[in-house]
Amino acid sequence: MSRWDRLDRVVDTRPLRASPPFRRLWLGGALSTASGQLASTTVLFQVWQLTGSSAWVGAVGAATAVPTLVCGLLGGQLADTLDRRRLAVATTAAALAAALALAVQGALGSSSVVLLLALVVTQTAAGSLGAAARRTFVSALLPREQVPAGVALTHLTFQAALLLGPLSAGAVLAVAGPGAAYLLDAAALLVVGVATVRLPRAAGGGGSPRPSHLLAGLGAAARQTWDGWRLVARRPALSGSVALDAAATVLAMPVALFPALNAARFADRPATLGLFFSALAVGGLAAGLATSALTRAQRPGVVQLVSAAVWGLALAGAGLADDVAVVLVLLAVAGAADSTGVIARGTLVQLDTPDAYLGRVSALENVVGVAGPGVGNARAGLVSSWTSPGAALVSGGVACAVLVAAVAATNPVLRRWRPPAS
CATH class of the missing domain: 1.20.1250.20 (MFS general substrate transporter like domains)
Structure with missing residues (x-):
């Protein structure tokens, strides 16, 4: 070898x-x-x-x-x-x-x-x-x-x-x-x-015909963007992938809770706060360094479902833990699950989207991936201000897992999707 x-x-x-x-x-x-x-x-x-x-x-x-x-x-x-x-x-x-x-x-x-x-x-x-x-x-x-x-x-x-x-x-x-x-x-x-x-x-x-003037161009852009979204809605594997990403980021994004969680449970130590951020990245990097089996997986939809569920449950567990080592391990698990899900989703989007729509669908995937965490952090901050950072983590993680279960139960196409033959 x-x-x-x-x-x-x-x-x-x-x-x-x-x-x-x-x-x-x-x-x-x-x-x-x-x-x-x-x-x-x-x-x-x-x-x-x-x-x-x-x-x-x-x-x-x-x-x-x-x-x-x-x-x-x-x-x-x-x-x-x-x-x-x-x-x-x-x-x-x-x-x-x-x-x-x-x-x-x-x-x-x-x-x-x-x-x-x-x-x-x-x-x-x-x-x-x-x-x-x-x-x-x-x-x-x-x-x-x-x-x-x-x-x-x-x-x-x-x-x-x-x-x-x-x-x-x-x-x-x-x-x-x-x-x-x-x-x-x-x-x-x-x-x-x-x-x-x-x-x-x-x-x-690329290479679609270009409109002759500005208003026509704006109208064509709007129609073509809408056509891309309709394609996602018509393809259950794509719409399920986007829904899972939104569930993970909007319902369970933990980053905004780290300072409050650190202050409430771990004496507001700056070093501990830094470790919270690093743990997610370390878990994601570790998963990225062991992707050979994942890249050959024949059911990327199932990989996404499992990864999103693990992400939510790991964060819920972190919200319940009082030991800093346990929290760091669970955050690393969540980071690894997130990285695994992103790779599986990217694979499905690249292979299930017709080339003529790939730019628009990739843009939608990217926007959800960028805007979702912002919305999720805002949600987490509000829930924490009404309850506690631990409660915000637990409720968000559980809600994510429940929505993942609903997607799994109602989207058989996503569960069964396989890469098309070369």
Whole structure:
């Protein structure tokens, strides 16, 4: 058995060996994802340094959530209308320009929080417009049997970035300041742009007729976006996948409860609070490093159902636990379940969606994945303020598990769905 065969028994690396364009895009994306987490942490640090206000720090969330929602949905329609490669190149270039502007204001010590947030909105909007197009490249560059492995490898870099990005931000900020952190993000985006330019023409996709004037274009965009949503509604495997993601994020998102839970049960120790965040990322990374069996799973719908149920029940258990070690283990289990479910859902979306709709469906999946946690954290905060952080965790986790059971009972297509033959 070769070393590659031994490695593939743990992490399926076949896409990296089989497709040089995918390998270049994956490496660039890994750098960009890590640098994006570094930049996000730097923005929070800089806003706090400029204002000393938690309200302004909270405004960073709005500065990313709104353009993600609006531009993410528009980007899905554009990905099914325009050449996807050109769209990805153009939006990466715009994000790179915003990153360079952030680096300049950081290096010059700008005191304008409004300018900082405006640049964050610009960069987020650019990235969101191209997100759906970039998500289609996995199925465009890889054979169908390797798409699950490609999705898993992409998600693995995301989990690693969640863990390493904020850690590296502290070192960069201490040594070189905000300007250098943003400059690293710009360098990573440049690598992504070069890798995208070198994609084969077959990865472009798109190509629907373009309307002749603005009003017709807006009407066509709305109709095409609606057509994408109708497709999801008509395909039980897709609608069930979206429903499971919404259940997990809206009903059981735990992050907003960590500070209150730490204060109520663990003496408000900062180190413990940091461990709560790290435990989710460690669990997700551990699952991402052991995905070979998952990428070959023949029932990704069942994997999603089990993963969403484990996520909810693990978080409910964390809400009942008084021992910090037990809480950390349960959070790691929840993180692993979340990572597993994301990979299974990405596989199903890539393989069950016709190419002509893939941009719009990928955009809907992305928007639910980004907006859902925000709504879920708001729900958790409200429930905690009325009851307690433990009660909010337990009620959300149980509600998630109940909804998962309902989806399992009423959606046989999702339970039985198998990847189509190559």
